[in-house]
Amino acid sequence: MEELRPTQRTRLKRLPKRGSYERETIDSILDEALVCHVGFAYWDQPYVIPTLHVRDGDRLYVHGSAASRMLNTAASELPVCVTVTLIDGLVLARSAFHHSVNYRSVVILGNAARVDDREAKLGVLRALVEKIAPGRWAHTRTPTDKELAATMVLQLPIEEASAKVRTGHAMDDEDDYALLHWAGIIPLRLAAGAPIIDPRMPSGATTPEHVLARAESFTMKSGHR
């Protein structure tokens, strides 16, 4: 199993047993999460901006308006920190102190670079659309040259990265297990509602299979406890 080498910057200090540098763990969190947060310093002000992402092999890709400060700053090879978080449950303890959440998270450090090659850029946009709903690209109008020019795509190597995973019940102090305050987990997961058809669709239009399947895929996910 491929494992990244922890660096001085990615080595977990608190509860390092929850950390993982396995690509399989890192990749599965990146692939399940729909949103990442890109952190960067702009002059002396740090910004952390939420955005969509997609992973392909050893690279994480984000995209957006060519006018975006986040993308332009990151594209100038400045260091970025990308974080991804999945919340799996609320953890209620007997003591106030030991309340927590179950989660899976990833931190990636590195320098982002622009993807300018037309075909490579189109490939990333396709992957982003396919991540929203597998099979979707074939059911959309492809981007025009103008739309492509207005879109910036950035890639970040997944080389200096860490994952952290919390599972299980609260870890109360031994004496507190005699208390009768309720302790346990409230599992959480992202849920999809029934697809809502755009009112400007022609009357009588039906919802295609790939859309129904995507909505259903959220129901199927068991999540981590």
Ligand SMILES: Cc1cc2nc3c(=O)[nH]c(=O)nc-3n(C[C@H](O)[C@H](O)[C@H](O)COP(=O)(O)OP(=O)(O)OC[C@H]3O[C@@H](n4cnc5c(N)ncnc54)[C@H](O)[C@@H]3O)c2cc1C
């Ligand atoms: C949803 C959620 C809620 C949390 N709530 C709390 C809280 O209330 N209080 C609290 O102290 N901590 C909380 N944490 C944990 C927090 O993210 C840090 O792991 C922790 O604060 C301290 O980490 P550290 O000192 O080991 O790492 P730091 O010294 O801060 O970081 C060193 C390196 O460790 C790695 N790392 C650290 N944290 C993570 C992470 N979460 N995922 C992946 N890599 C990581 C990174 O590569 C980082 O560069 C929470 C995490 C999540 C995902």
